[in-house]
Amino acid sequence: MINYFDKNVIQGISNSNEFKGWLLSRRWFGDKSALSNLEFDVILQYFEIIAERIFLTIIEVKTSDYSKTYFLPLIYYRKIEAILDSSEKTHSNIVNLTENTFSKKLAITIENEQKVITLNLLEAEFCLFFWKKLLFDTSISEKYPSLEMELSLYNKQFEDEVNMRKVQNLIEAGLYPDRYELSINQLGKGNTTNILFSLNISNKRVPDHKPISYVLKSYKDYSTSIEPSMLYVLVKNKFPNTPKIYGTIKVRDKETIGIIESVPNIGNLGDIYWNDLNNMIDSVFKDINKDYSRFSEKSNISQLIKENCIKTISVSSEIGTYIKKLHESLILPDQKQYSLESVESNAYLKNYTDGLNSMISDLLSHMTNQPESAFFNLPKISSILVDIKDVIERFRADFEKPIINIQPVHQDLHMEQILYNKIDDQYNFYFIDFEGDPQLSLEEKKGKFPIEKDLASFLRALSYIKFNTLLRFIDKNIINKEKYEVPEEILYNLFFRRAARPLNKVLDILLDIINTWESKLIGKILKNLNADNILITYFYIERALHELNYEILFRPNMIIIPILGLKEIIEKS
Numbered sequence: 001m002i003n004y005f006d007k008n009v010i011q012g013i014s015n016s017n018e019f020k021g022w023l024l025s026r027r028w029f030g031d032k033s034a035l036s037n038l039e040f041d042v043i044l045q046y047f048e049i050i051a052e053r054i055f056l057t058i059i060e061v062k063t064s065d066y067s068k069t070y071f072l073p074l075i076y077y078r079k080i081e082a083i084l085d086s087s088e089k090t091h092s093n094i095v096n097l098t099e100n101t102f103s104k105k106l107a108i109t110i111e112n113e114q115k116v117i118t119l120n121l122l123e124a125e126f127c128l129f130f131w132k133k134l135l136f137d138t139s140i141s142e143k144y145p146s147l148e149m150e151l152s153l154y155n156k157q158f159e160d161e162v163n164m165r166k167v168q169n170l171i172e173a174g175l176y177p178d179r180y181e182l183s184i185n186q187l188g189k190g191n192t193t194n195i196l197f198s199l200n201i202s203n204k205r206v207p208d209h210k211p212i213s214y215v216l217k218s219y220k221d222y223s224t225s226i227e228p229s230m231l232y233v234l235v236k237n238k239f240p241n242t243p244k245i246y247g248t249i250k251v252r253d254k255e256t257i258g259i260i261e262s263v264p265n266i267g268n269l270g271d272i273y274w275n276d277l278n279n280m281i282d283s284v285f286k287d288i289n290k291d292y293s294r295f296s297e298k299s300n301i302s303q304l305i306k307e308n309c310i311k312t313i314s315v316s317s318e319i320g321t322y323i324k325k326l327h328e329s330l331i332l333p334d335q336k337q338y339s340l341e342s343v344e345s346n347a348y349l350k351n352y353t354d355g356l357n358s359m360i361s362d363l364l365s366h367m368t369n370q371p372e373s374a375f376f377n378l379p380k381i382s383s384i385l386v387d388i389k390d391v392i393e394r395f396r397a398d399f400e401k402p403i404i405n406i407q408p409v410h411q412d413l414h415m416e417q418i419l420y421n422k423i424d425d426q427y428n429f430y431f432i433d434f435e436g437d438p439q440l441s442l443e444e445k446k447g448k449f450p451i452e453k454d455l456a457s458f459l460r461a462l463s464y465i466k467f468n469t470l471l472r473f474i475d476k477n478i479i480n481k482e483k484y485e486v487p488e489e490i491l492y493n494l495f496f497r498r499a500a501r502p503l504n505k506v507l508d509i510l511l512d513i514i515n516t517w518e519s520k521l522i523g524k525i526l527k528n529l530n531a532d533n534i535l536i537t538y539f540y541i542e543r544a545l546h547e548l549n550y551e552i553l554f555r556p557n558m559i560i561i562p563i564l565g566l567k568e569i570i571e572k573s
Contacts, residue, residue: 014042028220073124153247213262230434239329270415280308316524406448411437414461456539
């Protein structure tokens with residue numbers, strides 16, 4: 001049956017509205033709002049069939065003024081059980097894969113007879129079959145040069161036996177596949193630029209040994225990735241707090257698959273901050289009608305935080321040192337791309353100010369072109385963007401240092417990019433996802449920045465936790481379900497409409513507590529980092545503007561969070 005699905009057939013199917021709608025439902029598919037009318041073309045830039053059922057494709061999504069390219073391997077099946085390993089044939093997994101399958105009825109001619117068949121296509125990465133064929137089937141990997149593909153394993157970069165052994169394990173699993181048992185599990189719910197899976201390799205000859213685990217990363221955004229070289233620099237500088245990269249698969253000289261170390265972890269750093277804060281709020285504010293006037297005293301708030309946020313205080317006191325060591329380890333003095341540079345501050349900030357002002361103008365233009373009833377077209381929302389321009393200019397004028405140091409940085413250092421482990425009350429942290437700022441072009445990602453860019457990203461994550469905690473509390477305790485209220489509207493009223501503020505003052509008390517919580521933690525995070533507050537604010541504003549753009553496109557109900565972050569900057573300045 002696979003012989004009937006050549007490039008022309010798949011090209012035609014890719015431009016059906018059904019397939020375009022399926023693409024829009026993928027989390028990694030960008031610009032959902034702008035492309036929601038389905039008036040775009042899908043062009044197959046690359047198409048190869050391997051293992052008789054895997055379509056390796058690179059698709060270009062194109063309009064008259066837009067173009068983006070994705071790595072999209074697909075797997076064809078008639079019955080889903082046929083593509084699953086025995087370990088994958090659980091009811092929940094079959095239901096999940098079936099729900100995420102693209103299906104279309106096709107009329108085709110088979111031996112001069114018209115037949116109707118069902119074409120079922122699934123993202124291939126979700127099946128172990130795909131990974132077995134791509135990584136461990138030598139009959140396929142031998143053909144990679146003719147397919148414009150390249151599989152590289154980096155065993156020579158490691159000096160320690162543990163990592164050398166992990167790379168060797170991958171090589172042996174490809175040479176002797178019958179000796180090894182494989183399994184995969186998806187990590188997380190998917191990201192906007194990649195999909196992650198855990199690959200476990202067990203040696204059948206030593207069943208008592210624990211399997212060796214790896215992270216398989218499918219780079220959905222088909223462009224040159226800066227991550228492999230960033231991770232290589234960190235390995236060269238012997239930085240212990242990031243996963244090692246063991247190999248890559250390139251298609252047409254661009255990384256599409258990364259094979260990365262699986263580091264021991266309990267979860268991401270955001271879990272600690274979120275859980276500590278929300279557990280504290282839930283334990284204190286059990287009845288919103290009680291008297292909480294004792295928290296008008298700052299000392300009582302400080303004591304409350306000290307007693308209830310022990311983990312958060314501990315990690316906040318440590319994480320700054322880890323971030324500092326990360327930045328030091330991203331420097332290779334003898335390589336221009338990874339060296340530390342000094343730039344003249346006036347020119348640098350003028351250029352950055354122009355960029356921020358341009359971003360603000362684009363946001364205002366986009367917002368005013370939306371329906372007047374849209375939440376973000378409220379005058380008080382747009383006035384925030386107008387005011388923030390003045391704040392940026394004021395900060396530029398107040399910056400007195402003649403020189404700014406720039407270097408390679410993470411660029412997207414929010415809390416989900418930091419995994420943590422804990423052994424005997426000692427925390428350890430691992431930085432992941434070095435793909436750069438998703439809002440930047442490839443050339444911009446290859447650039448250098450002040451370290452304050454990463455610090456601002458981290459602090460914006462803290463702000464998101466703060467305001468999401470408020471939204472959660474409002475949803476649980478304040479909104480009147482019978483009036484069809486939504487938490488975001490009440491949060492807006494709390495900050496922008498005094499006459500419509502909730503009569504119950506518990507939100508004012510809660511806001512005071514959460515602001516104190518945030519302020520104390522920022523002090524601990526930034527302690528001893530020698531960071532410049534004006535530069536942090538510059539990049540904090542930039543991050544909030546990028547977040548606002550993202551929320552307008554993908555989660556319009558959440559634009560209140562970056563707007564409030566900008567409002568706080570205006571009020572503090």
